[in-house]
Structures are given as C-alpha cells and as structure tokens.
Amino acid sequence: MNADVSQPVRLRVNGEQREAQAPSTRTLVDLLRYDLGLTGTKEACGVGVCGACTIMLDGRMVASCIVLAVQADGAEIKTIEGIGDAEHLDPVQESFIRNGGFQCGICTPGQIVAARALLDEIPSPTEDQIKEWMMGNLCRCTGYYQIIDSIKDAAGQAKA
Amino acid sequence: MQPFSFHRPTSLDETFSLLEQHGDEARMIAGGTALVVMMKQSLFTAEHLISLDRVPGLSGIRGEADGLHIGALTRHRELEMSPVVRSAAPFLAEVYSHVATVRIRNQATVGGGLAHADPNQDPPAAFITLEARVKLVSRNGERLVPVAELFSDYYETVIQPGELLTEVIVPPVAPGTRTAYLKFLPRTEDDYATVAVGATAQMQGGVVQKLKVALIAAAPTALSATVVEDQLVGKSVTPAAIRQAAEAVEAIVDPLDDFRGSSSYKRDMAVVFTRRALERVLQDGA
Ligand SMILES: Cc1cc2nc3c(=O)[nH]c(=O)nc-3n(C[C@H](O)[C@H](O)[C@H](O)COP(=O)(O)OP(=O)(O)OC[C@H]3O[C@@H](n4cnc5c(N)ncnc54)[C@H](O)[C@@H]3O)c2cc1C
Numbered sequence: 001m002n003a004d005v006s007q008p009v010r011l012r013v014n015g016e017q018r019e020a021q022a023p024s025t026r027t028l029v030d031l032l033r034y035d036l037g038l039t040g041t042k043e044a045c046g047v048g049v050c051g052a053c054t055i056m057l058d059g060r061m062v063a064s065c066i067v068l069a070v071q072a073d074g075a076e077i078k079t080i081e082g083i084g085d086a087e088h089l090d091p092v093q094e095s096f097i098r099n100g101g102f103q104c105g106i107c108t109p110g111q112i113v114a115a116r117a118l119l120d121e122i123p124s125p126t127e128d129q130i131k132e133w134m135m136g137n138l139c140r141c142t143g144y145y146q147i148i149d150s151i152k153d154a155a156g157q158a159k160a
Numbered sequence: 161m162q163p164f165s166f167h168r169p170t171s172l173d174e175t176f177s178l179l180e181q182h183g184d185e186a187r188m189i190a191g192g193t194a195l196v197v198m199m200k201q202s203l204f205t206a207e208h209l210i211s212l213d214r215v216p217g218l219s220g221i222r223g224e225a226d227g228l229h230i231g232a233l234t235r236h237r238e239l240e241m242s243p244v245v246r247s248a249a250p251f252l253a254e255v256y257s258h259v260a261t262v263r264i265r266n267q268a269t270v271g272g273g274l275a276h277a278d279p280n281q282d283p284p285a286a287f288i289t290l291e292a293r294v295k296l297v298s299r300n301g302e303r304l305v306p307v308a309e310l311f312s313d314y315y316e317t318v319i320q321p322g323e324l325l326t327e328v329i330v331p332p333v334a335p336g337t338r339t340a341y342l343k344f345l346p347r348t349e350d351d352y353a354t355v356a357v358g359a360t361a362q363m364q365g366g367v368v369q370k371l372k373v374a375l376i377a378a379a380p381t382a383l384s385a386t387v388v389e390d391q392l393v394g395k396s397v398t399p400a401a402i403r404q405a406a407e408a409v410e411a412i413v414d415p416l417d418d419f420r421g422s423s424s425y426k427r428d429m430a431v432v433f434t435r436r437a438l439e440r441v442l443q444d445g446a
Pocket of ligand 1 (some may be wrong): 212232267351
C-alpha cells in the first residue's frame, strides 16, 4: 500500500486564492472544513444523497463529500461563506428567514447554496422546477413547504 | 479510504503509459461519483487513480452525419440540457433527466456511467434502444462495441485492460420513432429504479416495423429484450399480442432481492412495466 503522501491543492474559494496540503484520500468537504476552516458546509450522509455538503465547483452545483480534494485542484469554489455576509444577507437567505425555510439548520447551508444556484440559472422557476432542482436536498425536520415558499419568495413570486 | 497516488495525465498517450506502467493497480477516474463512494465504503481500492479530466478531446457533443458523438467526459447534465441532443435524440435527454439529482448529474460523466456497469443505471435504456455504440481506444487501435454488448456482469464490461471509452455514438433517430422510458420508483423520485423499461418503435399502418426494448434493474446487466421484439416485429398490434410479448421477459429477467423489492415482485413488475412501455410506443393515444 502507498503511504498517503500529501500533495498541494490550490483552489480559488469564494474569490480568494487558497492552498492546502491534502492527502490523496481527503474529500473536498473535509478539505474545506478541516484545512481551510470553512465549516459552513456540512457532511451528513457522506454518499452524495442528502445535499448537506452542496457547493459550487467551477459553477456546477455538486456534492463535495464525493469529490476528492485532488480532483478539485485548480478549481473555482463557492461555499455558503461566499453567499452574503452578516451585514448584507443574500436575498435567498433573507427569504429563508422570512418564510421559516429552516428549522434545526443543519441542511440550511446546502439548501441555500442550491437555491442560489437555481435562481442564478433559472431566475423565475416554476414549482416543478424548484422541486426537481432541490430534490437532493434533504431536510429531516421535513420543512419542505417552507423551503419551496422561501425560494418562490426570493424569486419574487407569490406564495402557493 | 485507502491511500493511492493520483495522476492527472494531459494526453491520451500519457494515459496509456500510466495504464501500462501500473496495470492492475491502476483505475481511471472521471467524475468520481461511483468510485469515491465505493472507496469511502472500502468496496474498492486502487494504488493509482488516473484522472481523465485533463485529457483533451474527451468532452463535448457533436452532431455528425452518422449521428451524435458524445465524448466520454461529457457530464450527465450537459447531455440532458444540450440543444443538439434535445433536437436529434430527445429520448436520450429524457432518460438522463431520470438519473439521481441535478447535483449528481453535474458531476457524473457519460463514459464513467457506462463503464461503471451497475445494472440499476438508467442511461443504457436509451443507448440500447437507440442502438448506440461506444468507441473503445487503446494504444493498439480502436473498436466499436454496441452498448447492448458492453456489459458482461454486475459492474463488469468488455472494456479490456489498457482500453478506455472515448465516446458514445448514437445513430440518427428515424423520423416518427416513438419512445418511452418508464422508471418504477416506489420509494423516492431520486432513487434507482425498482425496475425500468425503455422502448423505441416505428409503426406503419398498425404494423410494427421496428421495436427495441431494454430492461434496467432486472438482471446482472442492463438487458436487451430481443425476445419481446421478435414476437412483435412485422405483426399487427393487438392488446393480446402486447400482453403475451411482455410476459416473455419473465424468462430473461433475474432480479436481486433487496430493499427495493423481492426478486419475485420485481419479476412481476418487469412484465407490467414492459407491457405499459409497449402500449406507449405501439398503441395510438396510449
Ligand atoms: C447518490 C447517487 C445516486 C445515483 N442515482 C443514480 C440513478 O438514479 N440512476 C443512474 O443511472 N445512476 C445513478 N447513480 C450512478 C451514477 O450514474 C454514476 O455514479 C456515474 O454515472 C458514474 O460516472 P462518473 O463519471 O462519476 O464515474 P467514476 O466514478 O469516475 O468512474 C466509474 C467507473 O468507470 C471507469 N471509467 C470512468 N471513465 C472511464 C472511461 N472513459 N473509460 C473507461 N473506464 C472509465 C472508472 O474506472 C470506474 O470504474 C447515482 C450515483 C450516486 C452517487
């Protein structure tokens, strides 16, 4: 067996150039959390099903728990930390607060990243488009109606 | 996860050299959605992972006289949204839209999906019924293999050591071709199928000119259901003929007992969903 030799992984994360030494087995979510200290992104299922670890990789919404850090070398990353800030929340974040779009909060970073990505691609999605896009973001508090309402509201649409 | 060396070749030549050098100890990685999950669960280990993502010329979709050429590194979502695919082979885009979630489709590649050869995967339903072929390339040359002959067992293909899948070629779809993909999802929308059936057909004056049927999640590989096709091609369509042809799949399916259903339940559902798919493509207004 190989010794797990670290190699440099260079990323542009939320507009900032970052670098870390990553063993081959490091997943991207672990690199973000443990090496770069960006703990907003959560890992829950670990197998790409639940959406808690959703980030943007070169503009694509992906599950960072099933991407190797070394695969992402050279990539442009956006995480929840790159969406709004304490003084200026993103309209999606405002809308989640207004509509009760989160309860316990664990799935929320992934929900917000996914919702932001949806609205960037489809500014006025239909309810079916919202459901299809958000399908892989599980909320074990089962607050799905509020999440859908939050996204519709953020898109400037009336509630159902 | 077991440690490995990660290689990122930037040419096909370099890829072949790495494959030769590391032989059995190497595995290619494309999107990684299948491999990384299996490595995390210790279902799979490799000493060397050879990433294909920097090899030029393996990505993208071209429409040519002999059909669509889809590069192995093309991501599922790109195929699904491609205007070229949507106009030349909308059925293919439709079937891809049933794979998992947008997030998985954004990362998984067409070639990785085919090489993974899990019989529960959706895309072979389209590729088999559209009579697509894959191009397999090695240092010594290339060959074309019909997708219907690509899979040899659970997670096994006829791809040889030193060979890689570079593209899928989907021949032009004849005008008037009718298509159906029925994915039985009793659990959640983003699940793998309990069973699924794809069908394409051409009809003339109530007679079946051409018919292709493929079954997913019903056997150790995606199945090309020629037994069904043989019963109906050249015949007039009647409800009885459809029912009888659908029952023929019982003899070829061999589903696993798992949390998506018992083997006997899936066998029954394979017949039901084959019948419904046949009704869709062979009956007017069905
Ligand atoms: C949560 C989840 C849900 C899923 N649900 C579905 C579903 O509903 N329907 C469905 O159809 N699929 C589903 N899948 C499976 C998914 O389609 C596959 O994981 C994916 O297509 C594999 O592609 P990849 O590029 O990520 O392959 P990788 O993981 O990179 O590779 C897979 C295999 O292919 C080999 N390989 C890769 N590229 C090539 C090449 N060019 N030539 C030769 N060999 C190659 C690799 O060595 C490896 O053995 C799901 C996956 C996940 C994680």
